[in-house]
Amino acid sequence: MVLVEPVPKVIDPLKIRIDDNPQAGIIGAPGDAMVDLASPLNVEVPDEISSSGSESDSPEVVASSIPVDPDPPHLPPEPTLAALVRQKGNLRPASADVRFPLNSKLMPPSAKKRGGKKRGLGTPLKQAEIRNFVRTNNICCIGILETKISPNVFHAVSATLLPGWNWCFNYVHSARGRVWVGWNPTYALFVMSDCSSQAIHGHLRSITNGTSFYLSVVYAEHSFILRRPLWAELNHYSLLYPNEPWIVAGDFNAIRYASDRADRSNYWIPAFEDFGNCLIQAGLDDLRFVGNRFTWVASSGPNRKQRKIDRVVVNSAWNSTFSYSEASFLAPGVSDHSPMVVRILPTPNNRKPFKFFNFWMAHPTFFELVAQIWDSSFVGSPMYTLCCKLRALKYRLKGLNRTAYSDISTRTEEARSLLLIAQNAIQLDPLNRL
Known part of the structure; x- marks a missing residue:
């Protein structure tokens, strides 16, 4: 939408404000555009702000085979009820001024650099990928990371993404909608207990078989200092669930061991220890997994980087209760992150074979x-x-x-x-x- 202020009698620059335009791929705070009517103008696009090397524009999925539905203070309530999907990208700075000719097509700086490609969950292709993923893997609860969907279009996007599903989110702490959790109310129920800018915590129960456990969906920040509140958060919740099954899944944006990367770099600094120390203090360890060893890939050829920054970790009560569960790290597909699917497998039949005495x-x-x-x-x-x-x-x-x-x-x-x-x-x- 374009809002034009009244033009004074003297020919002065005309101010045009660009509001959020999801169709043009502009997500985030609006910027001011100055148009000089007296002379032709060229497009000047500021460099986009990159937060980390692990930024992507495609889905990363962690799924659970089981499923809050709070009424957000700033959104009208909408009646709605084991996978994490990642939709990451960079935001244009709120204060950036963009100069453009009157007949130019509006698009964010990131789209200019990527040939006009939209980022986040706003594209029909990525929404179709998620629907196909849910259908193929028989998912009843899904987490989506870095959706790049503004709060004012949340209901419209979520309603068409997976019709009939219920959703909760962390817009209260992050205007970018960094974490969504959705569940199919026919098969599961998720009750959110708390959320922050980096995680959503809650309780998930299967309606079909009564299985229940605590679930935390995580999308960590991209710097050591900003991730430390998340480590403290996980340590806090480990004290609340000492004897209850608890699973934490998502993008931690950190490696635990030096072997969690495959490239030419071999440096290791003390700040890398934060993640491993957090898991030890919280009593969390990797769930048995199959599939891809490295969950994030960047670049190609000799400069290719591979990391294991997406994980599924559980406490000892989970291992005792769901000893036949496992996580699958699937092929990335259109994303640069591997989708994660968590399944609780049925207990094997322990019938004794017939013996003649x-x-x-x-x-x-x-x-x-x-x-x-x-x-x-x-x-x-x-x-x-x-x-x-x-x-x-x-x-x-x-x-x-x-x-x-x-x-x-x-x-x-x-x-x-x-x-x-x-x-x-x-x-x-x-x-x-x-």
């Missing part, structure tokens, strides 16, 4: 039982008939074992007690021959 043959009815089964008639080929007789015999032998030999330990203790009673009675009355 030789002492069964000592039972008086054993051979009679076998003869009855073997004389039975079954219709089918000889191999099919043999399988049917063996299956029927197994069922009867299990019944014999339960009837005659079940709870053998208790029977042994009872027999031992009777033996001791008899032996004590003989000692008390040695002349009794009964």
Whole structure:
């Protein structure tokens, strides 16, 4: 939208203010544009502000197979109910002035440098990628990072992104909408307990099977100092959930070990220890994972950088409760970050295989039982008939074992007690021959 102030009688520069224009890809605070009517003007675009080498313009996903719905103070309430998606990009400075001719097309500096490509979650292509990701992986709860969606269009974008889903966000602490959490109310329920500029914390429960745990979705800042409040935040929540399953997933923008990078750099400074020390103090460790070792890639050829800055970490209570869970780091696709999918796998069937005990043959009815089964008639080929007789015999032998030999330990203790009673009675009355 373009707002034009009244023109004075004397020909002076005309002020035009550019408001947020999602269709042109402009996200963030508006800037002032000065147009001189007396002479032709050239476009002067300020360099965009880059916050980190890990900035991207495509989705990064961490998914959970399970799902707050607060009414934000500055947004009208909207009734809405294991993956993290990343939509990152750089913001134009709020104070930047842009000079352009009247017939020029409006677009942000980042779009100028990227050939007019929109950044964040505002493009139909990236929204389609997320919908396909959710459908393909059967996701019921998803986290999206660095959406680049302004609060005034949040409802419109979220409603079309995944229709019928519920959402919570951290716009209260970050006007850029750095973290979204969405869930399918048919299968899950997420209740947000707190949020900050770098994380959303809450409780997730599966409606289908009742599984529940605490979930934190994280998108850390890009400098050591700005990340330290997040480390303190995780340590605080570790004290609140000492005996409850807790999972933390997202982009930590930090490596834990020197082996978490694959490039020519090999330096290590003390500030790198902050992340590892935080995980130790909070009692968090990596969840067993499969897929990509490195989760972020930048550049190509000899200058290519690879890092493991996206992680899924859990506490000891999670490992005890969900011992068959795992995280999958998938191929990046249109993003430079690997989507993360967390699944709680079903407990394997622990049925014991059938075993034949030789002492069964000592039972008086054993051979009679076998003869009855073997004389039975079954219709089918000889191999099919043999399988049917063996299956029927197994069922009867299990019944014999339960009837005659079940709870053998208790029977042994009872027999031992009777033996001791008899032996004590003989000692008390040695002349009794009964």
